[in-house]
Each structure stands twice: as structure tokens, then as C-alpha cells.
Amino acid sequence: MQIEFKNVTHSYESNNPLSGLGLADVSCKIEDKAFTAIVGKTGSGKSTLVRHINALLKPTSGEIKVGDRVITPETNNKNLKPLRKQVGMVFQFPESQLFEDTVEKDIMFGPKNFGIPEEEAREAAHKMIKVVGLSEDYLDRSPFDLSGGQMRRVAIAGVLASDPETIILDEPTAGLDPVGRKEIMDLFKEQQQNGKTIILITHNMDDVANYAETMMVMHDSRLRAVGTPKDIFNDQDLLDKKLISLPQSAVFAQKLAKKNFKFESLPITINELTAEIKQQIHGE
Amino acid sequence: MKNIISMKNVTYTYPEAETHATDDISLDIQENEWVSIVGRNGSGKTTLTKLIDGLIDCDSGDIFIDGVKIDEDNIWDARKNIGIVFQNPDHQFVGATVEDDVAFGLENQGVQREDMIKRVDHALQMVDMQDYKKRDPQSLSGGQKQRVAIAGVLAIEPKIIIMDESTSMLDPDGRRTVLDLIQNLRKKQSLTVLSITHDIEETQLSDRIIVLKSGKIVKDSDPKGIYDLGPKLIDYGLEEPFTSLVADGLRDELGQEGYVNEEGLIDQLCKLNSKM
Known part of the structure; x- marks a missing residue:
């Protein structure tokens, strides 16, 4: 399902003049079945952007196409369920949205809400709890007795259980330990390999370099750049204006370049970095 | 050097939990140390800090803050020595302006108005946010919010600052400014910092790293001693x-x-x- 933004502007209707524009004239395509990362400082418009994809927010002007569906300023709130079933969203700290008395009921809530029969929803819960790395024993427990990392997994299982085509992730790994973070990131990569479209908002540039195929840079409510992580992290203009920060491998390469190494383009992953270093040490 | 925090055989179990959240922990932290506390989610890190701040009572063992054994009667006094900066910058604001917010803790302690104004201004200067004092905290960036939260903590002039994953929700710039701030503060004044973190780069700034696993201290060393563990670090919730x-x-x-x-x-x- 391709997603397309055409000249989308969003202004927050608020008495607070500081809130102002959320999005300013954003146009872009997000490819079907791709892994796209959206980066930018806090308040740059990343969350506002993705909230338009399932019509949690509607444009003040412009339009968004999600598959066959077109969202315009006139789109009303009726009949949005099919769209929201197709576009699953994992918010920041999704565990704060758990509310049922068992994990099973919590995971089943989403699918049932979208009209999936009880038994099918239960099957989905049993399947998804394993997909997120927990055993079926957890289904009978109260979500509130789990650790933060386990609650996060249950919340993610709840989104996956509705079988959305597109999964939007708003900093899904904030606060997880590094092992948990890698497991969750690998899980999303696997979902992509199973045919889902993944859209990830993140501050972690190493995750962008390691997982994403396309990278979008937001700044001051505008989309400032789109491209492969390799190209974007090598865009001197973006770096000079401090619109992006670099993955650790690129930072390290910059330091080597001040000494006796030369990099035609900055490596962005550890594998690229060590391969480049080896080549230079051993001579071409 | 004297111990600012001392824990002796401290055990705590949450109601209805099957295992101890902290299991017979003994620990001394010296005045002016910067200590990182690491470990996987659920290893007992936050429980440890809650015990130190007296937010929960240990089932057995003793905790001393600045040489005083804490109990029900003196916990409120002991707590004045401790400031906590939490993870989510959006969950710690109560004031309508930055200065109101920083003043909140002082109002709670019944500080006189004139003294309060001075201390708020000084605290905002220390975190370099004095130009923002009339702003609505919600209009600030994540890093700025955490700096204001730290100012609120500094205003009560604590001996100990506990950072409970205070940089984990910030973008790389915000994280940098908060860590630079802590480093600079420690150059200017005596301050003990206890930092719960998953960020290996952040632990490199500290004097000492304590690793928790299932409620027990499994490693306690300077950073190099911990990093030499290599791939085993992953078992303890740290990256290499x-x-x-x-x-x-x-x-x-x-x-x-x-x-x-x-x-x-x-x-x-x-x-x-x-x-x-």
C-alpha cells in the first residue's frame, strides 16, 4: 500500500501561538513494503506527519493517499475503521495504553474492535505473544504485573494482532535495554520481510543505518530531505546545518579522516567501517 | 572520603511478587562520586533508587544517607538531600512558567519568597536557562525541559542527584547538553550523581559502574573493568x-x-x- 503526501499543511488550532504550524507543505511518497525512518529534533513535525497516515490528524490543506483511500481536510470521522485497521500505530510508551485485566484480552481488544470474530482474535493473541518473544503463559497474567519491557511487547503484540499492512512506530524502543532494543528492532525487520510496510520515528541514528532503506529528515515542520541513509548521512549541507546527527561509525570515520585515513563517503555501519579500514591498511 | 549513601543487606520484595526486587544489597557510595547503575529491564535499578529516596521501605536491612540511618521519622529530612530527575520530560512539570516550576520544590519546603527568587535564578543560571524563565515549560525542547527539571532539583540544593534514565528520551543534542551540564556542575561544586542508564557512552563519563542482575550486585568496578567483560556485557543489559x-x-x-x-x-x- 503506497502512501503519498501532496502539499500537506497542518496547523494546530490552539490559542497558544507557540504551537503554530505542525506541518508545512509536505510532499513525499512512502514506498510499499519498505522500511522508512523519519528523523528530526523534538518538535520538528515527525509525530504530526505520521498521525496523518491513519487520519488521527487531518490536513489543514493538501491530501494524503493511503492505497486507494484519500484523506483531505473534508474527510469526516465516519468510516475510518478500515483505514485504521490497515495502518497500525505503536505510540511512544505504548504500555501506558494497556488497560484490560489480562494480557490476552488486551491483545484481543484491537482485532475485536475492527470486527474480527472472538475466536480469530484469540488465535491472533496466541500467535502474536510468541512473535514478540513472550511465552503463552503470559496471556493469563495481568499486564500490570509485567516489567516495562514486557508491557511494551504486549502493547506491540496488540497492534500486530490486527494484521495491519503498514506499521508506524513512534520511538518504540525508548527506555528499553540494548538487548531488548535489538530484539524489538529485529522483530520489526522481520515483519517487513513478511511483507509489511514499516515507518519508524527514531532518534537513534545507528538504528537508521542498520535497519532503514529510506530516511526522511524533518525540520521546523518541513520535510528537508529524503534518500537512502548512506546518501543522507553524507549530505554535507544537512550536516553543516545540524539537521541530522551521524551514526557512531560515521563519527569514528570522521576522526580517522583527520589523521591518515581517507573516506570517499562516510561508512554508516560497523561492517562498512571495518571493511574500509581493512582495505586502507592492507592497501588497495 | 565519607560515604554519602550506605546500604547494608537491603532486601525488598514487591507485594505478591515471587522474587526479591533487591536481594541482600550492600553498597557504599562516596561523596562526590558519579556512579552509573546498569542492568536489564527488571533487574532492580529503579527499586534501588526508590529505596534510597525512601519512596518504599525495605523489608530488611539498613540505609544510611549522609551518615544518618533513615527511618519513618527522619525520612522527610533525608529526602531533602536527594533530587530525582525522571525519564519523561513531559511528566515532571507542574508550573505554568519555567520559574514557577523551579520554585515548586522550594515552596514545598516553605522557603521565604526573597530567598526563593534568588535560588530559582541561581539554579536557572547553572543550567543556562535563565533566558527562558517566563516561558511555558511545554514550549521547550526535550533537552531544555530536562535542564529545567535539573534546575528544579538543584534549587533545593541536594547532596545527591538521581538520574533515572533522564536522557533516554532525548535526541542526541539534548542528551549531550544534559550530560555536559552534569559534568560542568561537578567541576564547580560537590555533587554525588547516581545515574540509571542503558547508554554505554554515558557510563564512560562516570567514576564507577554498578551492574545489577535479578536484584543483586554482580559487578562493581571502574568503567574499564566493566568494558573488559566484552560480549558478556550483553547479559547485563549493556552494549559493548x-x-x-x-x-x-x-x-x-x-x-x-x-x-x-x-x-x-x-x-x-x-x-x-x-x-x-
């Missing part, structure tokens, strides 16, 4: 330092194992590059 991962990829070239810091690694690589 970036330089270790690079060195591991270049094992054949470098011909050595163990932790090297960035400067050392760059030096070695440059030598190799000039030889061949």
Missing part, C-alpha cells in the same frame, strides 16, 4: 562499547583483545595505516 565492536571487527589487524578507548584505537589504526 563502540570501540570494542570496531576492535573486534579488526581483531586480525590489531592482534589484541580487551577494551581500548577511542583515542587508543585511533592511534593504533593510524600506526597500522602508515606502516603498510
